[in-house]
Amino acid sequence: MIHLVVAVCIGMVITACTLDKIDYEAELATAIPQAYEFEEVVLIESNGYRIEIEALNGTFYKGYNELHFTVTNMSNNQTVDDAAITWLPIRQLNTAAYSCPHSYNVLYDATNGYYSGYSVFDYESGLEGTWEFYMSVEINGELFTIQQGIEVMAQPNMNLNMTTFTGADGISYYIALVAPVSPSVAENDLVAGIYQYNQPEEPAGVFPDPSQFSFSEVQGATVLLDPRMPEASMGNHSSPNNEDLTQMTEGLYHGVVNYTMTGNWTLNFMFLDADGNLLAGTEVPTDFTPGIEGAKSELYIDILF
Amino acid sequence: MVGQEKEVSLDSVQQLEAVEITDKMKKELETAMKMNVSVDEFLASSSSISFIKRGAYAWEPMLNNMSSERATITIDGMHVFGACTDKMDPVTSYVESNNLAAVNITSGQQGNANGSTVSGSVDLQRKTTPFSMQPKWEGAYQSGFELNNEQFYHQGNVAYANKKLVAQGSISYREAGNYTDGNGEEVNHSQFKKFNTSVGAAYKTGELSSVRVDAIFDVAKDVGYPALPMDLWLSRALITSATYKQLYEDGWVRAWDTKVYYNTVEHYMDDTTRPENLVHMDMPGWTTTYGLVSKAHVMKGKYHAEVQLNAYDNLSIAEMRMYPQDRSERTMFAYSWPWVTTRYAGLSINNSLEIAPKSELNFGGALGVNYNYAKYIDFNWIFHPGAPQEKTRWLPSVYANYTLKVNDFDFSVGSGYGHRAPSVSEGYGYYIYNSFDRYDYIGNPNLKNEVSYEVNASAGYQTEKVQVKAKVNYFYINNYIIGRILNMGSPMNYQSVGVKGYTSLDYATLFNFSLNTSYALTNNLHWEGTLTYARGMDEDQGNLPFIRPLSYQTSVHYKYKEFGFQTSFNGDLAQSNFSPEYGEDLTPAYSILNVSADYTFQLHNFKTVVQVGAENLFNQYYSTYADWGNIPRMGRNIFTSLQIKF
Structure with a gap:
C-alpha cells in the first residue's frame, strides 16, 4: 500500500507535460525576424530645413518600401506641410543608370501628418549596382535638390x-x-x-x-x-x-x-x-x-x- | 451481523443501489469467457455496444451503433475528454478493469443525467470499498499471458477498511507485442504497453456523511495503430476527484453526493516508427477538464427521483507539426483543435413513480447550456469565413418510459427527445485525417444542434430457468452530423484523397434490435444467446457507416465441482448495408469459436482461480465491419490467467 502511494505520488509529480505546446504567436514570428515599425532611414539638413525619411525598420529593403517624409523648418522647429517634393531613386551599374517603381511626386497626407511615398527597389545594393536618390524640395517658391547614396538590403521577410x-x-x-x-x-x-x-x-x-x-x-x-x-x-x-x-x-x-x-x-x-x-x-x-x-x-x- | 450490515450501507454507493431507478445494466467486470479482460473486451460483451477498432488497443465504443460523440462517456459521472483528434483515446482507454466495479449503460435520453446525449450514456464506475466495523484488508492479484501477441499482465488491488477510514489502491501493467492474424501474418504496429494505477481514500466525517478522494493515473506507451499512418508514442491521464456524501434518514432528500474533479490528458502521436512516410508528422493533443457533479436522491412513498447538476470546463488543444523530409527542420504547423474551450452546465431530473405494484413510470428531463470558444478561430475562418468565435447552445432533453409486469412477462415502452451540441472536432476540427475513408475533416462552428426523437420498447419473459428479453429502439435524428465531401478543399495529409466538411444531414434514422436469451438446462449447465440487428439510413435512404450487421453470440457454461468450462460461438453476417460513400466496403461474414476452462482451489486459504482458453480457436482470418482499413483481427489466441484473492 505504502509503495503504491509512493509510486502514485511520483507519478503525479512527473505529470508535468513532457512535450511542450507550440507557442503559436512566437511560431509565426520565426520567419519574420524584425519587429516592424517605421523608423528613420535618412536624415538631411539642407537650406535651413531638416528632412527626415522613415521606412519600416529604418532600412531600405529590396521590394516595396513605404516611405514617410517630414520637413521641418529648423529656424522655428515648425513642420512644413505645403512643400512640393519629388523623389527619384537611381541605381548605377557600370556606366548605366536605372530606376525602379517609385512615387515621383510625394504628396502630403494630412491625416497622418507626413508626406507619403514609396519605392520598390528591384535590386539590393552590391554587385547589381549602387543606389542613390535625387530629391527636389520646393517651399514657398524656393527650390533645392538633394542627392544621397543609400544602401538597399536583402528582404529578410x-x-x-x-x-x-x-x-x-x-x-x-x-x-x-x-x-x-x-x-x-x-x-x-x-x-x-x-x-x-x-x-x-x-x-x-x-x-x-x-x-x-x-x-x-x-x-x-x-x-x-x-x-x-x-x-x-x-x-x-x-x-x-x-x-x-x-x-x-x-x-x-x-x-x-x-x-x-x-x-x-x-x-x-x-x-x-x-x-x-x-x-x-x-x-x-x-x-x-x-x-x-x-x-x-x-x-x-x-x-x- | 445486522449492525455491521447497517454500517456497510452507510457507504452511499450501497445505498444508491437500493434506489436504482433506471433500467441499468450492471455486470461484474469479467465476461463469460474470460475472467480477466480489458475494459474494451468487457464492453464488447454488451449487446448495445459495438466498437470501431484501429488496432489492438483503445477501441472506440459505439452505443446503439452511434459514434462516441453521441454518447456521454463518464467515469463516476466525471467528464474526461480524449486528447486525440483521431479518437485513439476514448475515455475507456484511461481506466483498467481492476479499478472498475461496474459499467452503467443507459440507452437514449434516459442517459441524460451526465450531460446531453443522443445515443445514451456509459458510466464507468470505480471500485469503492465500503466502511467496515472490523478493520480488514482485502486484496487480489491477477496475472496472465496471451500467446498470440505475447501479452502479459500483472494486476494487483489492495483495500483496507475500518469503521472510519477506507484506503484502496490498484496497479496494473500490460505489455503486448504485435498480434498475428488468422493467416499467420504478423500485423505490424499492433503492440502496446499500458500502466494504470489508482488510489482512493474515504473518511467518515459523521454518522451519515463521508468524504472521499480518488485518483487514477494511466500511462500508455508505444501503442501501435496498424490502421493508421502513425502510432502513439505516449499518452498520460491523471483523473482526480473529491467527493462529499451525505445521507439523510428521513425527509424527501435521502442522499446527496457532490463531487469536484479535475483531469488532464496528454496524447502524443507521431510517426517516428514509420520511416516510409513521405512527410513526417507529430500530432500532440491535450485536454484539461474541471468539473462538478452534484446529485440528490429524493424519495417519497412510491416516488423516487434523482436530481443532478453537472458542470464542466474543458480546454482541448491539438497540434499538427509536419516535417518535410528532415525531422530537424520543422517548417509546417497548424492546430487541428485551435484551443477550443467547452463549458457545460446542466440540470437533470429523473423520476420514477410506482403506479401499481406491477407497473412503473419513469420520466425525466434535463436542460443544459453548452458554450464554445475557439481561441484561434482564424483557422476555422478559412473554411467558414466569419463564423462566430463564441457559441452558446441550449440543450433540452425529456423522456418517459412505462414498465408493466404481468406474471412472468414484462413490457416497456418509452419515448425521448433531446439535443446535443457538436463535438470539438465536429465544430472546430481542422484537417483531422480520418484513415478509414482517407479524408481530411473540417469542423463547422455553425452546425446546428443534433435533435433526436426516439422510441423504444422491450418485452421479456423470465422464470427461474428461462430468460428472454427483446429490445428495440428507433431514433429519428434531425441535423445528423456527418462528413460530406468539400470540393473546395485540398488535402493536407499526404495519405488523404480529399477534404470532408462536417455538415448536417436533414435527418438520419437508426433502428436497433437485440434479443437476449438464457436457459438453465441444469443447475450446472447454462446456455445463453444474443442476437443483434441494426439499420442506419440517411435522408436519401443511403446507408450510414459503422452500422453493425446482424450479429449473434451463443455460449454454454458448464460447471463441474471446482471446474468450469465455457464455450462461445459468435459472429456477424456479411455487412450488405455498407456505405461506400464513407469508405466502407462489403465485409464478409465471419464466425469465431472460443473455449476456456477454469479451476478454483484454495492456496494457503486464498481463493485461487486458474484459467486457460483459446479465442478464435479455428484461427479464422477475419475483420469486422468496423475495423479501419479492414485490418485483420487476431488469429488463434491461447490465454492463461491466474487470480488470487485474499
Whole structure:
C-alpha cells in the first residue's frame, strides 16, 4: 500500500507535460525576424530645413518600401506641410543608370501628418549596382535638390517578396507584396503594388531626367491567385476561399489569401490587363500529387511564414 | 451481523443501489469467457455496444451503433475528454478493469443525467470499498499471458477498511507485442504497453456523511495503430476527484453526493516508427477538464427521483507539426483543435413513480447550456469565413418510459427527445485525417444542434430457468452530423484523397434490435444467446457507416465441482448495408469459436482461480465491419490467467 502511494505520488509529480505546446504567436514570428515599425532611414539638413525619411525598420529593403517624409523648418522647429517634393531613386551599374517603381511626386497626407511615398527597389545594393536618390524640395517658391547614396538590403521577410516580368505586350511589370507583413493561418488580406515601366518618348535631357525613369501604377488589371504549398510532401496542397487581386482606389491591389498552415507557400499568379487579356502566368495543376513537387505558374512569388 | 450490515450501507454507493431507478445494466467486470479482460473486451460483451477498432488497443465504443460523440462517456459521472483528434483515446482507454466495479449503460435520453446525449450514456464506475466495523484488508492479484501477441499482465488491488477510514489502491501493467492474424501474418504496429494505477481514500466525517478522494493515473506507451499512418508514442491521464456524501434518514432528500474533479490528458502521436512516410508528422493533443457533479436522491412513498447538476470546463488543444523530409527542420504547423474551450452546465431530473405494484413510470428531463470558444478561430475562418468565435447552445432533453409486469412477462415502452451540441472536432476540427475513408475533416462552428426523437420498447419473459428479453429502439435524428465531401478543399495529409466538411444531414434514422436469451438446462449447465440487428439510413435512404450487421453470440457454461468450462460461438453476417460513400466496403461474414476452462482451489486459504482458453480457436482470418482499413483481427489466441484473492 505504502509503495503504491509512493509510486502514485511520483507519478503525479512527473505529470508535468513532457512535450511542450507550440507557442503559436512566437511560431509565426520565426520567419519574420524584425519587429516592424517605421523608423528613420535618412536624415538631411539642407537650406535651413531638416528632412527626415522613415521606412519600416529604418532600412531600405529590396521590394516595396513605404516611405514617410517630414520637413521641418529648423529656424522655428515648425513642420512644413505645403512643400512640393519629388523623389527619384537611381541605381548605377557600370556606366548605366536605372530606376525602379517609385512615387515621383510625394504628396502630403494630412491625416497622418507626413508626406507619403514609396519605392520598390528591384535590386539590393552590391554587385547589381549602387543606389542613390535625387530629391527636389520646393517651399514657398524656393527650390533645392538633394542627392544621397543609400544602401538597399536583402528582404529578410519572404512575405514582402517581389517579382518582375515582361508581359505579352512587351511592357516590364513589377509585382511587390505589401501585406500581410506577418501572415497567420487564417484569411489574410493580400495587398500588392503592381507597376509598369514607361518607355521614354523623348531623348534624355539633363541627368537625372525623370522622363527617362518613368514608372506608373498599373490600372484596372486583375491578378488571378492560386496559392499552393510547393513541397513534394505537401502534394500541391492549396486552400479554399481565396480572392483574386483587384485594384482599390488608393492604387494598390487587394485580394484574400488563406494559408491553411505555416510553411512554404507559392502564390501562383495569372496577370490579366484591364481588357482581360492574359499578359503573364500560367494555370497550375490542381491535382493532389503527394511526393511530387507542385508545378508553379510562370508568374509566382514564394513566401514563407 | 445486522449492525455491521447497517454500517456497510452507510457507504452511499450501497445505498444508491437500493434506489436504482433506471433500467441499468450492471455486470461484474469479467465476461463469460474470460475472467480477466480489458475494459474494451468487457464492453464488447454488451449487446448495445459495438466498437470501431484501429488496432489492438483503445477501441472506440459505439452505443446503439452511434459514434462516441453521441454518447456521454463518464467515469463516476466525471467528464474526461480524449486528447486525440483521431479518437485513439476514448475515455475507456484511461481506466483498467481492476479499478472498475461496474459499467452503467443507459440507452437514449434516459442517459441524460451526465450531460446531453443522443445515443445514451456509459458510466464507468470505480471500485469503492465500503466502511467496515472490523478493520480488514482485502486484496487480489491477477496475472496472465496471451500467446498470440505475447501479452502479459500483472494486476494487483489492495483495500483496507475500518469503521472510519477506507484506503484502496490498484496497479496494473500490460505489455503486448504485435498480434498475428488468422493467416499467420504478423500485423505490424499492433503492440502496446499500458500502466494504470489508482488510489482512493474515504473518511467518515459523521454518522451519515463521508468524504472521499480518488485518483487514477494511466500511462500508455508505444501503442501501435496498424490502421493508421502513425502510432502513439505516449499518452498520460491523471483523473482526480473529491467527493462529499451525505445521507439523510428521513425527509424527501435521502442522499446527496457532490463531487469536484479535475483531469488532464496528454496524447502524443507521431510517426517516428514509420520511416516510409513521405512527410513526417507529430500530432500532440491535450485536454484539461474541471468539473462538478452534484446529485440528490429524493424519495417519497412510491416516488423516487434523482436530481443532478453537472458542470464542466474543458480546454482541448491539438497540434499538427509536419516535417518535410528532415525531422530537424520543422517548417509546417497548424492546430487541428485551435484551443477550443467547452463549458457545460446542466440540470437533470429523473423520476420514477410506482403506479401499481406491477407497473412503473419513469420520466425525466434535463436542460443544459453548452458554450464554445475557439481561441484561434482564424483557422476555422478559412473554411467558414466569419463564423462566430463564441457559441452558446441550449440543450433540452425529456423522456418517459412505462414498465408493466404481468406474471412472468414484462413490457416497456418509452419515448425521448433531446439535443446535443457538436463535438470539438465536429465544430472546430481542422484537417483531422480520418484513415478509414482517407479524408481530411473540417469542423463547422455553425452546425446546428443534433435533435433526436426516439422510441423504444422491450418485452421479456423470465422464470427461474428461462430468460428472454427483446429490445428495440428507433431514433429519428434531425441535423445528423456527418462528413460530406468539400470540393473546395485540398488535402493536407499526404495519405488523404480529399477534404470532408462536417455538415448536417436533414435527418438520419437508426433502428436497433437485440434479443437476449438464457436457459438453465441444469443447475450446472447454462446456455445463453444474443442476437443483434441494426439499420442506419440517411435522408436519401443511403446507408450510414459503422452500422453493425446482424450479429449473434451463443455460449454454454458448464460447471463441474471446482471446474468450469465455457464455450462461445459468435459472429456477424456479411455487412450488405455498407456505405461506400464513407469508405466502407462489403465485409464478409465471419464466425469465431472460443473455449476456456477454469479451476478454483484454495492456496494457503486464498481463493485461487486458474484459467486457460483459446479465442478464435479455428484461427479464422477475419475483420469486422468496423475495423479501419479492414485490418485483420487476431488469429488463434491461447490465454492463461491466474487470480488470487485474499
